[in-house]
Amino acid sequence: MMDLDGVSAQALSDTIGAIYDCALDPQRWPDTCRKVADLCESTGGGICVHDVRHVQNDQLFVFGYQSEFLEKLGSQYAKSPMAAADIVANLGDVNVLSTNHNELVESRFYREVLEPFGLMDMMWFPALRTGARMASMHASRKDKAPRYQQLEIGLFKLLSPHVCRALTISDALDIRTLRSEMLEKTVDALTAGVFLTDRVGRIVYMNLTAERQVKAGASLRILNSRLDPVDPAASAALSIAIERAAADDDDGGSGQHSLAIPNGNGAGYVATLLPVQRGHRRDIVAPFAASVAVFVQDPIDAPLMPGEAFARLHKLTGGELRVLLALAQGLGAREAGDMLGIGEPTVRTHLQHMFAKTQTLRQADLLRLLHTSTPAVRDPRPPV
Known part of the structure; x- marks a missing residue:
């Protein structure tokens, strides 16, 4: 078989096949998550399901993490760089924490959640959205492993559409029916x-x-x-x-x-x-x-996640959306900055950018626009 910079075409094909098998048998995800992580030379990985309405972050099929880290990540997920990125990204779009390495290592999330457990880098992509529920796949590196390079990121991007497809099918079907003898x-x-x-x-x-x-x-x-x-x-x-x-x-x-x-x-x-x-x-x-x-x-009838339609409509960045959602909880600029691990001047800079994008003049007007905005119609086109 040909080698793709050290990755055999057979290994890639086998991993894609394993992903598709999970579409009809989700119990195969634990082994498949390990296959994906091994292919991308990762020390940990799995699938997260985020319940935005109840602010829950459930780790499924994960491996390579201490239980204390998973508890910490679950409690801090809403403040993490992943939360806002997942909301504004298209399904299958891969994000890498170390893309903005200097900003990452200066953040409270890195100091309080990643660094204590030796985690050096993470990459992930949103794979499924259903109303206020979202699933994403992630892989990570710890200790002295180097940050992700283009080869590993490229492989993860190559696998992402297949994972999205498998999770979409699993979510659409009652998998128990496919295990029946009366098919x-x-x-x-x-x-x-x-x-x-x-x-x-x-x-x-x-x-x-x-x-x-x-x-x-x-x-x-x-x-x-x-x-x-x-x-x-x-x-x-x-x-x-x-x-x-x-x-x-x-x-x-x-x-x-x-x-x-x-x-x-x-x-x-x-x-x-x-x-x-x-x-x-x-x-x-x-x-x-x-x-x-x-x-x-039929396109899913459930409403979009809180903030998602608004962010897409006004082209907000992930950082701006994080600030907006914090302010929507009734926090002031200083309290929002403390919660997100950024300075109050940064919060106010994000606010100015959002005022310009939404043609509002005050924070009260911006929040009123957020709470009253609803999409007139659903876009029937699926994310690509």
Whole structure:
């Protein structure tokens, strides 16, 4: 096999395959998180689930950390550089703590949370958003290990769309139904449309929800035994995505993992694709002899996380959003700075920038705008 700067193509392909197996069997995540960390030469890693409404930070499938560190991180997460970065970043966008190394080592978060436990660097990406709940995958280095370099960051970026795809599918499905012996009956009970296709996109099975989506006719139809979106651009994109999803199992490709299927009236569906020819996935769908599973859903109806829509609308930076959310708790500039580990002048600088971006003049006006702003419509396009 070819080596990619010391990383074999086989190791990369095996890791991507393991990620996809987790889509239908989440109990495989612990081993897969270790595979991802090993590939990126990390000493720790795992998946975090953040409940923004209840300010909880649950660590799932983590390894390489002391329990005291996980408790500390959970209590300080809202004040960390990761919290605001996760809110404003697109799904799959990789962030690295040491990108701004000087600013990091001067921060209270580094002094109080990372340094006492020997952690030198972390990289992570948001992988799933559902209302006020968000999941992210992270990897870390400790003690005297050097900071992450372009090779490790590049590998993490290469894996991120596959992790996003796997978590999206797991979140859409009641995984327990897929472990039932009565597979066809239980797949029919799913609220997501499930289309199973061969390598060239011919449908070999669709569940009852999928049939209803086709009968509605506004977004999807069947043409020559193939799933065919009404929108021409979406039709072409889906054909390419199915081909690439099938190729994922062959050569570890990184085809588009989700795409919009509009209906021409500002609505429609989001399709997420999963290759099912290898490993545990093949065993689950064996009765259907399928190569690709296409999961089709209405865009999630739950509201965006607090602050997310506002930050995107006004192009706030992560630092500005952290200050805004602190002030929204009723803190003054000095108290917000103390909580975030920055000086009061920095808080006021962020405020001035936010006044300019939101065309407000006072803190009270800014907070009033935050509390009254709601998106008029949901964007049907999935993050890319």
